[in-house]
Amino acid sequence: MSELSLQAEKLDAADELAALRTRFVLDDVVYLDGNSLGALPAHVPDRVSDVVRRQWGELRIRSWDESGWWTAPERIGDRIAPLVGAAPGRIVVGDSTSVNVFKALVAAVRMADEAGEGRSEILVDATTFPTDGYIAQSAARLTGRTLRAVTPSQVPDALSARTAAVLLNHVDYRTGRLHDLPSLTSAIHAAGALAVWDLCHSAGALPVGLDEHGVDLAVGCTYKYLNGGPGSPAYLYVREELQPRFDSPLPGWNSHTDPFGMSPDYAPAPGAPRGRVGTPDILSMLALEAALEVWDGVSVAAVRAKSLALTDFFLTCVRAYTEPGRVESVTPERHEERGSQVALRCPDAGEVMKRLIARGVVGDFRHPDVLRFGFTPLYVGFADAERAARILAEELA
Amino acid sequence: MSELSLQAEKLDAADELAALRTRFVLDDVVYLDGNSLGALPAHVPDRVSDVVRRQWGELRIRSWDESGWWTAPERIGDRIAPLVGAAPGRIVVGDSTSVNVFKALVAAVRMADEAGEGRSEILVDATTFPTDGYIAQSAARLTGRTLRAVTPSQVPDALSARTAAVLLNHVDYRTGRLHDLPSLTSAIHAAGALAVWDLCHSAGALPVGLDEHGVDLAVGCTYKYLNGGPGSPAYLYVREELQPRFDSPLPGWNSHTDPFGMSPDYAPAPGAPRGRVGTPDILSMLALEAALEVWDGVSVAAVRAKSLALTDFFLTCVRAYTEPGRVESVTPERHEERGSQVALRCPDAGEVMKRLIARGVVGDFRHPDVLRFGFTPLYVGFADAERAARILAEELA
Incomplete structure (x- = not known):
């Protein structure tokens, strides 16, 4: 197990929001497209x-x-x-x-x-x-x-x-x-x-x-x-x-x-x-x-803290796993300037995203050259971030 | 059984659209408010x-x-x-x-x-x-x-x-x-x-x-x-x-x-x-x-023919059952000028509609003095029309 995998495990174990994931219907896909369509909350089908x-x-x-x-x-x-x-x-x-x-x-x-x-x-x-x-x-x-x-x-x-x-x-x-x-x-x-x-x-x-x-x-x-x-x-x-x-x-x-x-x-x-x-x-x-x-019972401040930790960690993993210069982050480093997504530019972004999705890492492509990864703190964890970065690096290699 | 009840039975037996009622979720209420909210088609819940x-x-x-x-x-x-x-x-x-x-x-x-x-x-x-x-x-x-x-x-x-x-x-x-x-x-x-x-x-x-x-x-x-x-x-x-x-x-x-x-x-x-x-x-x-x-398989012309027959029959029943002058129809008699509803005016329309709904005849009230009865040919029958007119007459009496 790599050092970053171990770190992800620790971060997930310490995550006070980790249990919220059970409020959603999710599978083994790493779903980083909640900034386009959020996942289904588990109790919604019966209510509808x-x-x-x-x-x-x-x-x-x-x-x-x-x-x-x-x-x-x-x-x-x-x-x-x-x-x-x-x-x-x-x-x-x-x-x-x-x-x-x-x-x-x-x-x-x-x-x-x-x-x-x-x-x-x-x-x-x-x-x-x-x-x-x-x-x-x-x-x-x-x-x-x-x-x-x-x-x-x-x-x-x-x-x-x-x-x-x-x-x-x-x-x-x-x-x-x-x-x-x-x-x-x-x-x-x-x-x-x-x-x-x-x-x-x-x-x-x-x-x-x-x-x-x-x-x-x-x-x-x-x-x-x-x-x-x-x-x-x-x-x-x-x-x-x-x-x-x-x-x-x-x-x-x-x-x-x-x-x-x-x-x-x-x-x-x-x-x-x-x-x-x-x-x-x-x-x-x-x-x-x-x-x-x-x-219910969720603090937006806690969500924000986890969001920043997730995007920081994802960027760290991307840098560790990916050949320098292969992608360029267009998401600001400074926390005060960062939302809850990471956008990476590379010339073949459209093709790369297709391969990522085929391997169970779902982000999206934004014209002309952006790989977009959204981090929803309610159901995305640090191991998800590490896995996404690892598979991304493999597909970029 | 009254003459109009018998007539309703015959009309329902001859109605080529009568079987469509099974495509909807309905109970023993006479639902004459489909011109406000149509009834639930039976297959929709599973599709949703x-x-x-x-x-x-x-x-x-x-x-x-x-x-x-x-x-x-x-x-x-x-x-x-x-x-x-x-x-x-x-x-x-x-x-x-x-x-x-x-x-x-x-x-x-x-x-x-x-x-x-x-x-x-x-x-x-x-x-x-x-x-x-x-x-x-x-x-x-x-x-x-x-x-x-x-x-x-x-x-x-x-x-x-x-x-x-x-x-x-x-x-x-x-x-x-x-x-x-x-x-x-x-x-x-x-x-x-x-x-x-x-x-x-x-x-x-x-x-x-x-x-x-x-x-x-x-x-x-x-x-x-x-x-x-x-x-x-x-x-x-x-x-x-x-x-x-x-x-x-x-x-x-x-x-x-x-x-x-x-x-x-x-x-x-x-x-x-x-x-x-x-x-x-x-x-x-x-x-x-x-x-x-x-x-699927329903002709709008057949729907129109049944709609006119239903509203004609309802007006006939209302006239037969209700004291003359108690209500006034504001819906045109001429078929070329009639939609698929019957609107009856009476000064106490708001109260009358409440009592009708309590007795299982659902129409609606439109300010200031209109009782509105919508006839949806896909699921309303002639016996419904007769029953609605009969209960209306009782409540108006």
């Missing part, structure tokens, strides 16, 4: 079965009240809230991330408008997962603003009295770089603009502190580190002080203050439900609700 | 269980390809297509009805703009289910148009060279009135405007003929007569000739022509997938796909 067979099949329409379907979007929002540092009543679940980016960004521009300063520009993260950029372009077009793409590090210099809102990613989907949410939010506020954060690659992997850092609006998906299932609904956070000013571009009947009054005149609900749109996708939504129970 | 346990739990990320998750929105669209008279490749499934109304109406206004005639007005059905009106208001605001609410019968006179698009309901959610889609669409086209139809209360209950009648854009939900489950995703239809001009206000990465190319520049996909937005809600979507199998 109950939703389908009893709530839908037997209670039918009565379940909108009796099974709590109607209030699921805000109830599940409150369940996500502590994971991202939000008080109850700030988050609503529903729709896709893209649709929520649209709601958040248009609403942010409208709030910026209220000051009457003619703020004409939206800034967007130039390195963003593409959908945010596409949707930001549409939001700019529909609100008559210009859109400018800048890297997060360029944001402080790019801010001006023209800036209405800034859309940023907390963790870069490709490199795994963690951006400085507190200081960027402060800089955006100092310029009089609104900060909209996309938490897809950070929520459930590290502390976010939405309330603490005064983030204005935020969105995120729930199928990565929150393990909600394929395409489980996304969420929208609106800072408490801004909730009465949230003016949705998608004012569907679910966001009405009296949805069953069937009034032809729109009157927005107070609080988080104002971010709702149409009838929620109950099966996907209640699977997510069940999945969030794996967080 | 497979999606959760095997596709998500075992295959995990591989299911995006291997289980056909990625292509589900257009594959399921093709499954809905014959039910609404559309050829394959015209319909995509995803998001809520409200979100699809937004896509369709903004895209319609943009298409109207291409003619360069400065069409400044959107018309919306004044009797619409409220969400369409709220969303139309938002679409008008974001595209700089005015919105005018008119009843469907007023549409021909309201059309002008200023009209960009008209948003109409095929069947009125409250009264059950069926509007004349072919002639209204023709009138809208004669005025040079685009016709956007909401099919929520018609699809699966009667023939729609989208392609045949040249409808421009259409949306609909799938949890009523299509039995897709609570909050199952909605769909968007775009006429073939208009597909290359469909300019979505929600251009999420799923609608990109090369979504995994991760380009920062948006390039829309051809065809129906251009109506996609973000990651689809797979559990809700694949439950819908399974549910649509109950339509």
